Amino acid sequence: MARPRPEPMQVVKQRRDAALKALVEGVPYIRFLNISFDRRGDELTGVLNFEEKLIGNPFLPAIHGGVTAAFLEVTAVITLSWEYLFPRIESGELDAEDVMNDEKIRFPKTIDFTVDYLRSGLPRDAYARAFISRSGRRYASVRVEAWQDNHAKLFAQASGHFLMPQPRPDKG
Numbered sequence: 001m002a003r004p005r006p007e008p009m010q011v012v013k014q015r016r017d018a019a020l021k022a023l024v025e026g027v028p029y030i031r032f033l034n035i036s037f038d039r040r041g042d043e044l045t046g047v048l049n050f051e052e053k054l055i056g057n058p059f060l061p062a063i064h065g066g067v068t069a070a071f072l073e074v075t076a077v078i079t080l081s082w083e084y085l086f087p088r089i090e091s092g093e094l095d096a097e098d099v100m101n102d103e104k105i106r107f108p109k110t111i112d113f114t115v116d117y118l119r120s121g122l123p124r125d126a127y128a129r130a131f132i133s134r135s136g137r138r139y140a141s142v143r144v145e146a147w148q149d150n151h152a153k154l155f156a157q158a159s160g161h162f163l164m165p166q167p168r169p170d171k172g
Helices: 009-025 028-033 065-090 096-100
Strands: 035-040 043-048 055-057 109-117 126-135 139-147 154-163
Touching (some): 009 028, 009 035, 009 065, 028 065, 043 065, 065 109, 065 126, 065 139, 065 154
Antiparallel strands (some): 035 043, 043 126, 109 154, 126 139, 139 154
16 A cells, blocks of 8 residues: 655645644734744744834833733744644644634633843844743643844743643534
Protein backbone atom coordinates (compact mmCIF):
# COMPACT_ATOMS: atom_id res chain seq x y z
CA MET A 1 0.00 0.00 0.00
CA ALA A 2 1.49 3.32 -1.07
CA ARG A 3 1.63 6.28 1.27
CA PRO A 4 -0.41 9.30 0.20
CA ARG A 5 1.61 11.98 -1.51
CA PRO A 6 2.34 14.93 0.83
CA GLU A 7 0.74 18.28 0.11
CA PRO A 8 2.93 20.86 -1.64
CA MET A 9 4.61 23.17 0.88
CA GLN A 10 2.92 26.23 -0.64
CA VAL A 11 -0.52 24.74 0.12
CA VAL A 12 0.49 24.02 3.72
CA LYS A 13 1.92 27.55 4.10
CA GLN A 14 -1.27 29.12 2.73
CA ARG A 15 -3.40 27.05 5.12
CA ARG A 16 -1.21 28.11 8.09
CA ASP A 17 -1.31 31.80 7.13
CA ALA A 18 -5.07 31.79 6.52
CA ALA A 19 -5.75 30.07 9.85
CA LEU A 20 -3.53 32.52 11.76
CA LYS A 21 -5.17 35.50 10.03
CA ALA A 22 -8.64 34.16 10.92
CA LEU A 23 -7.56 33.57 14.53
CA VAL A 24 -6.28 37.15 14.90
CA GLU A 25 -9.03 38.92 12.95
CA GLY A 26 -11.72 37.11 14.92
CA VAL A 27 -11.03 39.36 17.94
CA PRO A 28 -12.21 42.98 17.51
CA TYR A 29 -9.87 44.36 20.21
CA ILE A 30 -6.84 42.98 18.35
CA ARG A 31 -8.04 44.77 15.22
CA PHE A 32 -8.65 47.99 17.21
CA LEU A 33 -5.08 47.99 18.55
CA ASN A 34 -3.79 47.07 15.05
CA ILE A 35 -1.81 44.07 16.27
CA SER A 36 -0.59 41.62 13.65
CA PHE A 37 1.54 38.49 13.81
CA ASP A 38 4.56 37.46 11.79
CA ARG A 39 4.86 33.67 11.47
CA ARG A 40 8.13 31.91 10.74
CA GLY A 41 7.50 28.17 10.90
CA ASP A 42 5.81 27.60 14.24
CA GLU A 43 7.28 30.76 15.83
CA LEU A 44 5.07 33.84 16.18
CA THR A 45 6.11 37.45 16.71
CA GLY A 46 3.43 39.96 17.65
CA VAL A 47 3.66 43.38 15.99
CA LEU A 48 1.99 46.42 17.56
CA ASN A 49 1.74 48.72 14.55
CA PHE A 50 2.15 52.26 15.84
CA GLU A 51 -0.72 54.75 15.62
CA GLU A 52 -1.16 58.10 17.42
CA LYS A 53 -4.16 56.75 19.35
CA LEU A 54 -1.78 54.43 21.27
CA ILE A 55 0.01 57.34 22.97
CA GLY A 56 -0.74 57.63 26.69
CA ASN A 57 1.62 60.45 27.64
CA PRO A 58 1.86 63.05 24.85
CA PHE A 59 4.65 64.95 26.66
CA LEU A 60 7.17 62.10 26.36
CA PRO A 61 5.47 60.74 24.03
CA ALA A 62 5.04 57.15 25.21
CA ILE A 63 2.75 54.23 24.42
CA HIS A 64 -0.01 53.90 27.01
CA GLY A 65 0.73 51.31 29.72
CA GLY A 66 -2.64 49.64 29.18
CA VAL A 67 -1.88 49.24 25.49
CA THR A 68 1.48 47.70 26.37
CA ALA A 69 -0.15 45.25 28.81
CA ALA A 70 -2.86 44.37 26.30
CA PHE A 71 -0.24 43.81 23.58
CA LEU A 72 1.70 41.42 25.83
CA GLU A 73 -1.44 39.53 26.89
CA VAL A 74 -2.74 39.25 23.32
CA THR A 75 0.65 37.91 22.22
CA ALA A 76 0.54 35.29 24.99
CA VAL A 77 -3.04 34.21 24.22
CA ILE A 78 -2.55 34.02 20.43
CA THR A 79 0.73 32.11 20.86
CA LEU A 80 -0.95 29.62 23.22
CA SER A 81 -3.91 29.26 20.87
CA TRP A 82 -1.61 28.78 17.89
CA GLU A 83 0.41 26.14 19.74
CA TYR A 84 -2.83 24.39 20.74
CA LEU A 85 -4.30 24.49 17.20
CA PHE A 86 -1.11 23.98 15.15
CA PRO A 87 -1.26 20.15 15.03
CA ARG A 88 -4.90 20.25 13.87
CA ILE A 89 -4.07 22.85 11.22
CA GLU A 90 -1.08 20.82 10.03
CA SER A 91 -3.15 17.66 9.67
CA GLY A 92 -5.77 19.51 7.63
CA GLU A 93 -8.44 18.90 10.29
CA LEU A 94 -8.88 22.68 10.71
CA ASP A 95 -8.81 25.43 8.13
CA ALA A 96 -9.48 29.19 8.22
CA GLU A 97 -13.27 28.74 8.16
CA ASP A 98 -13.11 26.37 11.13
CA VAL A 99 -10.92 28.85 13.04
CA MET A 100 -13.52 31.59 12.50
CA ASN A 101 -16.32 29.28 13.70
CA ASP A 102 -17.00 29.91 17.41
CA GLU A 103 -18.19 26.34 17.92
CA LYS A 104 -14.74 24.87 17.26
CA ILE A 105 -12.27 27.44 18.62
CA ARG A 106 -12.01 28.77 22.18
CA PHE A 107 -9.20 30.90 23.57
CA PRO A 108 -7.25 30.27 26.78
CA LYS A 109 -8.57 32.29 29.73
CA THR A 110 -6.24 34.47 31.78
CA ILE A 111 -5.80 33.39 35.41
CA ASP A 112 -3.20 36.04 36.26
CA PHE A 113 -0.92 38.30 34.28
CA THR A 114 1.94 40.39 35.66
CA VAL A 115 3.60 43.11 33.58
CA ASP A 116 7.01 44.66 34.23
CA TYR A 117 7.40 48.07 32.58
CA LEU A 118 11.14 48.43 31.97
CA ARG A 119 11.23 51.70 29.99
CA SER A 120 8.86 53.93 28.02
CA GLY A 121 7.46 52.51 24.81
CA LEU A 122 8.51 54.98 22.12
CA PRO A 123 6.14 56.18 19.37
CA ARG A 124 7.06 53.44 16.88
CA ASP A 125 6.24 49.81 16.12
CA ALA A 126 6.76 47.31 18.93
CA TYR A 127 7.39 43.58 18.79
CA ALA A 128 6.69 40.79 21.26
CA ARG A 129 7.37 37.10 21.50
CA ALA A 130 5.81 34.66 23.96
CA PHE A 131 7.62 31.64 25.39
CA ILE A 132 5.50 28.82 26.75
CA SER A 133 7.11 27.55 29.94
CA ARG A 134 4.52 24.87 30.57
CA SER A 135 1.44 23.82 28.68
CA GLY A 136 -0.77 20.99 29.84
CA ARG A 137 -4.34 19.97 29.22
CA ARG A 138 -5.75 22.41 31.79
CA TYR A 139 -3.10 25.00 32.57
CA ALA A 140 -0.32 26.94 30.83
CA SER A 141 2.44 29.25 32.01
CA VAL A 142 3.81 31.88 29.59
CA ARG A 143 6.55 34.54 29.59
CA VAL A 144 6.40 37.43 27.09
CA GLU A 145 9.08 39.94 26.03
CA ALA A 146 8.47 43.19 24.14
CA TRP A 147 11.03 45.36 22.37
CA GLN A 148 11.15 48.06 19.72
CA ASP A 149 14.41 48.72 17.88
CA ASN A 150 16.72 46.28 19.64
CA HIS A 151 15.64 42.87 20.91
CA ALA A 152 18.26 43.10 23.68
CA LYS A 153 16.60 46.27 25.07
CA LEU A 154 13.16 45.19 26.27
CA PHE A 155 10.67 47.91 27.13
CA ALA A 156 8.28 45.50 28.87
CA GLN A 157 8.00 41.89 29.89
CA ALA A 158 5.26 39.81 31.45
CA SER A 159 4.43 36.44 32.86
CA GLY A 160 1.05 34.84 33.08
CA HIS A 161 -0.94 31.73 33.78
CA PHE A 162 -3.83 30.60 31.62
CA LEU A 163 -6.66 28.10 31.82
CA MET A 164 -6.57 26.07 28.62
CA PRO A 165 -9.81 25.47 26.71
CA GLN A 166 -11.39 22.09 27.37
CA PRO A 167 -12.91 19.99 24.59
CA ARG A 168 -16.64 20.49 24.34
CA PRO A 169 -18.74 17.49 25.28
CA ASP A 170 -20.51 15.91 22.31
CA LYS A 171 -24.00 17.25 21.81
CA GLY A 172 -25.21 13.71 21.01
